[in-house]
Amino acid sequence: MAIAQLPQHASSAGSRPASRHNGTMGLRFLAVTSLAAGAILLIAGRRSAALAACAVGATIALLEDPHYAGDLWKSVPSGIQSGKRMLARVEGFVEDVETQREKLHGILQRAQLR
Numbered sequence: 001m002a003i004a005q006l007p008q009h010a011s012s013a014g015s016r017p018a019s020r021h022n023g024t025m026g027l028r029f030l031a032v033t034s035l036a037a038g039a040i041l042l043i044a045g046r047r048s049a050a051l052a053a054c055a056v057g058a059t060i061a062l063l064e065d066p067h068y069a070g071d072l073w074k075s076v077p078s079g080i081q082s083g084k085r086m087l088a089r090v091e092g093f094v095e096d097v098e099t100q101r102e103k104l105h106g107i108l109q110r111a112q113l114r
Contacts, residue, residue, distance in 0.1 A: 031061040 034057030
């Protein structure tokens, strides 16, 4: 279900209307390029422009498929839990590295004293 109808352009071969599939692909392309431009702008340090570009891309994507927003919202808790588990593993890894660093430092200190 579309919220707004885009005008149909006549092709050079005749007055055949553009297909719905091409319109959908055009909107998806516009959404993806807006999000990609936002990522590039963020990397370049232009945060306000990046936010605007990402907002445009996200809005177009949600207008194209509004059910996706509901599915995304339902998956947020599992994504947060997955992120928490990953951070816990990273924290454990950093602690292991710190322990190994301290052991190596002690070994090197004893070697220098001899």
